[in-house]
Amino acid sequence: MPDASPPEFITFEHPVHVAGLAVRTSNAAEADPATAQIPLLWDRFFAEGYADLSEGRTRYCVYTDYDPGPDGSYKVIIGAEKEGATNGLAEVEIPPGRYLVFTGAGELPESVISGWAQIWRYFRQPDAPERAYTVDYEEYDPLTPNEVRIHIALK
Numbered sequence: 432m433p434d435a436s437p438p439e440f441i442t443f444e445h446p447v448h449v450a451g452l453a454v455r456t457s458n459a460a461e462a463d464p465a466t467a468q469i470p471l472l473w474d475r476f477f478a479e480g481y482a483d484l485s486e487g488r489t490r491y492c493v494y495t496d497y498d499p500g501p502d503g504s505y506k507v508i509i510g511a512e513k514e515g516a517t518n519g520l521a522e523v524e525i526p527p528g529r530y531l532v533f534t535g536a537g538e539l540p541e542s543v544i545s546g547w548a549q550i551w552r553y554f555r556q557p558d559a560p561e562r563a564y565t566v567d568y569e570e571y572d573p574l575t576p577n578e579v580r581i582h583i584a585l586k
Contacts, residue, residue: 440532443527443531450510452472452509454468491510499549523566543569562584
């Protein structure tokens with residue numbers, strides 16, 4: 432990951448409620464540009480004006496509802512912290528808990544793709560902590576537009 436820093440352990444204490452657009456996918460689908468759903472979801476997020484609704488606020492890409500293990504499918508929700516009625520948008524709560532946070536900087540989406548590659552390498556190590564496969568998320572803070580923080584839930 433460009434300008435990658437070592438992962439940081441954090442304890443997240445307050446839930447965040449996110450509302451946005453959702454799709455169900457898998458790592459196998461995302462590995463093939465012909466079947467990848469996440470780039471299309473981001474395109475839709477910007478093309479349909481949802482990004483305008485979250486202007487100036489932290490955006491999230493949340494991974495949840497995992498099938499067991501690293502090869503199953505999961506739901507992805509791209510949005511922002513819920514404020515009021517969601518008008519039929521998908522909703523998810525990022526729960527309090529222990530997370531390992533990977534931070535990367537650089538051009539999007541390359542920094543995100545290389546960030547996830549770093550995460551997969553990290554969790555293949557025999558002494559790595561165990562992932563919870565509950566809710567993981569990417570955090571895009573408008574104050575640091577060339578940075579992504581990827582939070583991985585731990586058991």
